[in-house]
Amino acid sequence: MGVGAGAQGSGNKRGSDAFMPAGKNATIQRQSGRRPTMRFWVLIVAFALLAGCVGAPRVRTEVSIPSLETAAVGVDEAYTAGWQRLRSGDTRKAMDMFRRSRADEDRLYVAFGFVYLVRGNLDLARKNFRDALTLNSDSASARLGMAEYHRNQGDMREAFQIYSRLRSEFPDNPWVHLRHEQIRSRQTEKWLSIADRLEQSDNLGPDYRVALEKALYYSPDMPALKQRLAEYLEKKEGGDQVVEVYRDIVESMPGNLEAMQKLGQLYEEKDQYDQALLVYRRLQEKDPGNLDVLNRINALKMRFNETDMPVRLKNIYFKTDLTREELAALLGHYFSDELVMNAAPKIITDIQHSFAREAIVKLCSLGIMDLRPDHTFGVGNQEGLKITRARFAVVMRNLIMHLENQGIRLDLSSGRDLQQASDVLPVHNQHDVIHFMINSSLMELDGEGRFRPAQDITPIAALNSILKIRRRLGTVLVNM
Structure with a gap:
């Protein structure tokens, strides 16, 4: 079966981890600071003409290729040499080495994906990363490749989501932590600045809400920001949006008993009795002497028992x-x-x-x-x-x-x-x-x-x- 740009794989090992081979982290840019030779310019023009002919757009990319493990299995010398070439910026030699490799197919798809990513061919990069994930859905390297693809596409939300998962899985990897923090800080600052400008101009409409929500997506542990959003929603919109904000406050700050009680009341008002009971029971565990919470739980029992949830499931709540x-x-x-x-x-x-x-x-x-x-x-x-x-x-x-x-x-x-x-x-x-x-x-x-x-x-x-x-x-x- 052909892999990537025509390379032959040895057959994917479904259970293997598709990680990068060991090596130093590297950041590669397609354009170096050296004065290009005439031959280099000819190659660039040829690439541009080819892209125009086949309809595959190329963009300038900045690609990070960190290692996610200290040792790799299921690879050969050609595969390892290919990554060394790619980290040095030589995509032609890297592609040649990957084509010679007999590594697992999911690894080769990842390798070709990064070659295309460095070259700026984002469509082919995405295709190869997706093919790798089809063969091995747990491939950390393929997921990292997709994160870099989305980042270079400007889709920071999707890139941030993938890097968040990788950060949880590889908490000691400095590059994953750095890229996650870079996206988080830049996007938080961007959307918080937009919200501040709108507030200063007294333009507290939907755009203001969107800016606050996006800032909170990247930095959920900002109580003052959440409070601003909650106050805006209560005054301007109400509805399910207020519930979502208070729910997020409770999830990120489980010790905020005031927000927890407010959330329970909002659920009651919406007749979501199972959700209200869950919040009040959690509040009761944290504040067992709160008589108001106890009275609310007792009052909710009758209304909760009138719902169509099976009785054995209802009993679990108590x-x-x-x-x-x-x-x-x-x-x-x-x-x-x-x-x-x-x-x-x-x-x-x-x-x-x-x-x-x-x-x-x-x-x-x-x-x-x-x-x-x-x-x-x-x-x-x-x-x-x-x-x-x-x-x-x-x-x-x-x-x-x-x-x-x-x-x-x-x-x-x-x-x-x-x-x-x-x-x-x-x-x-x-x-x-x-x-x-x-x-x-x-x-x-x-x-x-x-x-x-x-x-x-x-x-x-x-x-x-x-x-x-x-x-x-x-x-x-x-x-x-």
């Missing part, structure tokens, strides 16, 4: 513990349209009388939740009664991977500083999953910076994470 069976029921309820099986269902021997039977079969068959070796789920026994915070994090990460493999976009970007749980060391077998959940704002640390991985997840904490993922579901990606 419990203090959560079983695996109940977690399966919640996921089956909130992601019913996304849990689609394309293969034969798993055989599970102990769920005949479970109220979550259908959801358990789907979740286990899709690999989101696991079975025991004897094909039981654990319904009704001691092991099945509890789920720890670490195990819950794994289930949520599996759910996210399933959604992304279905072509569903999730907005998990974050402009916040990376957090590290003080009680989850790098040797912990779920360290990376827990780190991802924390820094995607899907799970929280306690006031002392602890994750408490062995502690049982509470229904309120589980529902909070589930509904966050539900809200972040975006569009289905048709053209992958």
Whole structure:
């Protein structure tokens, strides 16, 4: 099978990690500061004429090629030499070496993508990066290539989203951190300056709101900015926009009890009783002596019980513990349209009388939740009664991977500083999953910076994470 610009691959290894080979980070610009020779000018003119003939526009690009691991597998000398040539700016030699390489196909697609990116042919770069992701959806190098493609296209929001994910996965990589911070600071300053100019001219219309929202997208940990947006929306627009702002304030500042109570009241006004109960129960955990919150919870129970949600699910909102069976029921309820099986269902021997039977079969068959070796789920026994915070994090990460493999976009970007749980060391077998959940704002640390991985997840904490993922579901990606 031909790869990229006609190179031959050795057959992709589906499970391999498609990372760059080891080497120094490099920033390559298509135009150097040296005086060009006549031959160089002829080549540039030839490229320009060719681009005009075939309709492939070329632009001046600045491309970053960092390494995301210290050692690479599934590569050969030609592949390694190709990257060395590319980092030195010699795209012709780099292309020649990549064509000779017998590396995995997904790696070669990434390599050709970066060659085209350096040359300024963004369309071909994007095509090769997408082909790499089709073969290996976990390829960090292909995702980095797509981030650089979007950045050079001027689509900073998309580039920032990808770099946010890479930053969570590679927190110690200085280049990923630098590029993420560069986009964050420049875009925040840009949109905040626009908002300030509009405010000074007393032009507090939709453009003002858009500027504040875009500034907050890149820097969500700016309380004063969020307050400005909330005040504007309450005065000018109201509706769902106010709810979204207060929800974002609560997510980014879970200790802001005033904002949390305001959010609960807004949900009540919109008859979203499950959401209101969730907020009030979280507030009750943080402020157990608040009688107003207790009265609101009691008043909501009757209205909540009148909704058409199944009774067993309603009961979970008022419990203090959560079983695996109940977690399966919640996921089956909130992601019913996304849990689609394309293969034969798993055989599970102990769920005949479970109220979550259908959801358990789907979740286990899709690999989101696991079975025991004897094909039981654990319904009704001691092991099945509890789920720890670490195990819950794994289930949520599996759910996210399933959604992304279905072509569903999730907005998990974050402009916040990376957090590290003080009680989850790098040797912990779920360290990376827990780190991802924390820094995607899907799970929280306690006031002392602890994750408490062995502690049982509470229904309120589980529902909070589930509904966050539900809200972040975006569009289905048709053209992958």
